[in-house]
Amino acid sequence: MADGALLRGTGIGKRYGGVTALDGVDVEVRAGEVLGLIGPNGAGKTTLMDVVSGAQDLDAGTLTLAGRPLAGAPWRRARLGLARTFQHPQLASELTVAENVLTGRLAARHSSVRGMAASMLRGLLSTATGRDECARLAADMGLDDPGRLAGELTLGEKRVLEVVRALAQDPQVMLLDEPFAGADATGIAAIMEAIRTVRRRGHGVVLIDHSVDLVASLAERVVLLDSGRVVFEGTPEECLASSEMRAVYFGGGYDRT
């Protein structure tokens, strides 16, 4: 694409019954860019991630990834190069750390039904396929024991594991929904490094957080969402200084807990 936009959403609208969660949102992520998506609770950040990844259908608007239309079931969009994490981590609690990462890797390698059947047969020959590589990916992010069950991890470790699983897909655009919430300093550092890695590869990251400070230290651009609308878009510095920012965060009785 001439304009360098990797992920582009135009006029996105989404209603839940009577609630308008998104109302004509335009957003774009460029190659090698971290886009911060901020806004108070209920602003529509998670909903935007859901309609982009296909977890929810959108009611209006269009999406493209690297110029191609982004539509259909989540697995189709993932295969176009999209990976995401969840605000409430979605991990198989009775599988190990390495096995959870393996899930992201299967899709990246064997996405077709025939490929899946082939991977079934390969599994018969060797159960170790990819396990060590997954264990290494997790260890790189500070999850040292690949044999631990995901259900036994702390919330922060679960967030790191979700990021590892997303990285295992080698996505073009990675969507992170509040990855720092509940993470400790080590986890935060690991996730930040992962974000920088994706950016270095020339891929894009959308980073949700409802605190501006961390986002500001990572993002090239920030989009401020309030009540389903984009109320400000610019550099983190511009955003922090903007009147919209003050209105949304300090005027509106924003609860920082």
Added chain:
Amino acid sequence: MTVDRTRPAGALRRPPTAEAEAETEAGARAGAGRPAVGLPRAADRWPPLLGAAGLALVAAWAGGSAYHQDLAVLFAVYALIGLGMYVPFVMAGSLSMAYGAYAGIGAYAVLVAQVKLDAPFWLGWPAGCAVAVAVAVLLGLATARLSGFFLAAVTLLFGTAFQRWLVASEDLTGGASGMAAGAGPAVLGWHPGRGVLMAAGLLLVWAVAWLVDRLRRGAWGVTVRAAREVPLAVESCGVRTRALDLLALATGAAIASMGGALFATFQAGVTPETFTLDIVFLAVFMPLIGGLGTSWGAVVGALVVVETTVNLPVLDDSGKLVLTAVVLAVLLVAPNGLLGYLDRTRRRFAPGAVRGGRDGARG
């Protein structure tokens, strides 16, 4: 959706310190030099070895007694049906009730090959598998967009309809009286004896249990198991979970059909009453009794089921009652099944063995 976020505000706002970054890098380096982890390979050798020993014991127990051989083969047939059920039910969480029908398809395929087509018996094996797979995929596709309840209901309906059809289609299936092959199976003019057939059946159980266990721990099996708990996350990784489920249903149907084929090969006959719904309900409990965490649980469960419902020298027809008592006892005392119980006991004496993830004892 309001979100409760319990975290110290300071921890979040603190910029990543140099130490923290150095720490991660050190962790990365340690990880890179790490030996293969996650699954010690030595621990994987025990289940197949113990399974082989157990099956050898069954063969020794059967010996030359015709009745015992019948029981041993019945156990092998049940074990195969239980293993067939294990893949979609325990791993993928899809409850299909057509396993009696799949076994019936396998059995009738062997006899139709021999009696109607004058073909060698073994042709019925792959043919039965193919038909069972086709049926499983069709039923799976028909209910794919509905909840799991509809898969159970539709497959149940198919199971009963299939049995009616067996009775009604006399030309092909011999109707209510079933089919019998004039002579036993022959391979290139050689007629294996009952002892040989029984041993081959037990060997087949061993091979299938071993393969299913590897399937369970391979990348495909891991993804199937993950999709049972967090389907959206697995879909969002690019996996078409519907295709995963269909593959699991197809695999299970093929295995169960081999159970039926084994029965027909050994007994050289089958009737519409051979594989009824009863066997489906028994098959649901086999992994539960034996343990969900490994495919060998279905084999152990099959042994318990055959022992209690057929072999126990108590009053006729009380077998199901005994089995019910066994199931309740297992659920209360060893909710992870007999093998799960043994494994926990073993771990108490040899701690530190790391295994792959487990399958929970959920309905």
